[in-house]
Amino acid sequence: MLRAVDSQPSRRIRELTAWVAGRNGVAHTSDVRATHFTAAEVARAVREERLFRIRRSWLVAPDCDPRRIAAASVGGRLTCISAAAVRGLWVPAVRDGSPGLIHVAVPGNSSRHDAEGIHRHWGTGPAPVARNSNDDHILNVLFHAAHCLARRDALAVWESAIRQRQIEAGVLRGIAWRSAAAASLATVASALSESGLETYFVDGMRNAGVLVRQQVWIDGHPLDGLIADSLAIQLDGFAHHSSPVDRRRDIAADARLTNLGYVVLRFDYYQVLFEWPVVLETVLTAIARGAHRRAVLPHR
Numbered sequence: 001m002l003r004a005v006d007s008q009p010s011r012r013i014r015e016l017t018a019w020v021a022g023r024n025g026v027a028h029t030s031d032v033r034a035t036h037f038t039a040a041e042v043a044r045a046v047r048e049e050r051l052f053r054i055r056r057s058w059l060v061a062p063d064c065d066p067r068r069i070a071a072a073s074v075g076g077r078l079t080c081i082s083a084a085a086v087r088g089l090w091v092p093a094v095r096d097g098s099p100g101l102i103h104v105a106v107p108g109n110s111s112r113h114d115a116e117g118i119h120r121h122w123g124t125g126p127a128p129v130a131r132n133s134n135d136d137h138i139l140n141v142l143f144h145a146a147h148c149l150a151r152r153d154a155l156a157v158w159e160s161a162i163r164q165r166q167i168e169a170g171v172l173r174g175i176a177w178r179s180a181a182a183a184s185l186a187t188v189a190s191a192l193s194e195s196g197l198e199t200y201f202v203d204g205m206r207n208a209g210v211l212v213r214q215q216v217w218i219d220g221h222p223l224d225g226l227i228a229d230s231l232a233i234q235l236d237g238f239a240h241h242s243s244p245v246d247r248r249r250d251i252a253a254d255a256r257l258t259n260l261g262y263v264v265l266r267f268d269y270y271q272v273l274f275e276w277p278v279v280l281e282t283v284l285t286a287i288a289r290g291a292h293r294r295a296v297l298p299h300r
Contacts, residue, residue, distance in 0.1 A: 012041050017050045017061065025064030026072055028132035029057050058134075067102050068134055074115050076106035077129060079136035080144040081157065087138070090160035090196035092153040093273060105136050105144060123147060126175050138166050139175060146182040152203050154181075156196035158189040197237050198224055200272050201279075208280060210287065219260065219299040221253060227283070228292035232257050236268040261296035 016037050020027045032042060042059065045051040051059045058072040067086060071078040080103035081091045101119040125140025136144070138161060145154045161167045172186040188206070192214040193199040202212045202225065212225040212233065225233035234254070254264045263286060271279050286292070 012037070013045050013048070013050060016041055016045050020051060020059055021061050024068060024134065025061035026054075026068045026134045027059050028134075029059060031132050032059060070102040070115075070118055071104045071134055074104055074106055074118055074120070076104035076120070077133055077136040077140075079103050079105040079121055079125075079141050080119075080148050083136050083141045084145065084157050084160070086135075087141075087161075087164075087166065089164065089166070090156055090199075092149065092156065092196070103144065103148065105140065119148075121148065126177060142167070142172070142185075143177065143179060143182050146177075146179060146185050151181070151185070152200055155185055155189060155203055156193075156199040158185050159191070159193045159199045160196055162189060162191045163194065194224075195235075195237055197235050197269055197272055200276075201225065201233065201235060201267070204272075204276055204280060205283065208284065210283065218262070219256060221256070223257075227287065230262050230294040230296050231283075231286055231292035232262040232264045233283075234264060234266040235272065236266065259297075260299055261294055263291035263294060 016032070019035060019037070020032075023031075029042065033039075042051070046053055046059070049062070051061060054060055054069060054072045055075060057075070060069050060072060065086060067078055067082050071082075077083075078086060081100075082103040085091045102117055103119045103121060105121045105123075105125070121144045123144065125137065125143035127137035127139040129137050129140065142154075142158050142161060145157045148154075149157070158172070162169050162172075169190050172189055175182075175186065177183045177186065188203070193202060194215075198214070202214060205212045205225075205227075210227060212227055214225060216223045216226040218226075218232070223232050224235040227233065234250070236250075250266070254266065257264050265282060265286060267279050267282075
């Protein structure tokens, strides 16, 4: 009989920890109580270090993402690039090598005292969010990114969300953003870019008055971009492999395009993100020399 009594709390504790784990490892205590777990069960889970308390009102699992814990520590929601990263979206590289701040949306009555390692967002995005949510809505994530990041960084995050089908471009254009920065991004964000790197390049060219056609196939092979008739752009991403096989494949692709009459410019991740003036000058010089208006051979 005693063994049966002892086993009941253990089962409930397992159910409680599994329930918290199912909420990305973080839950508000009011939600816990609403799910009919008792204060005694919560206390036992904390005592046994199956769960941990944050600010008395939050419970987190031992393997909870530190960014989610940071959001709970200030009573807010993970947002902007921190939420984008957790969602698996493309996020801009940290240029100085530091880990970067954790971005958290907080209510207007939240404490104004700085918390180490946390960047607070006070603005209100277009989508309502449950009071005890640890996650911001995707529309709010993009809203805060539009205000917080450089325009090209924000656009890359937006287009990553579209590319991964977490939001549709048409939906973005129909939102009442109440923000000039977000509304501007909504007019240009699309699913055409296949990576954040491509977004950077295309938007940089757009700002210079150069139209880049995307998702162009030539002779059965894709191009990262085509300017006018014959200036082909190839971009090597951060994870681009430099093995001999991959390098030979790139050389063959460039040679095939050259034989068809195209001028090929290839840039890598570092150049596009950190040496943009050099990339822009290279492209503009090629255009000035007529590289974009050369006759090319017919192809399928």
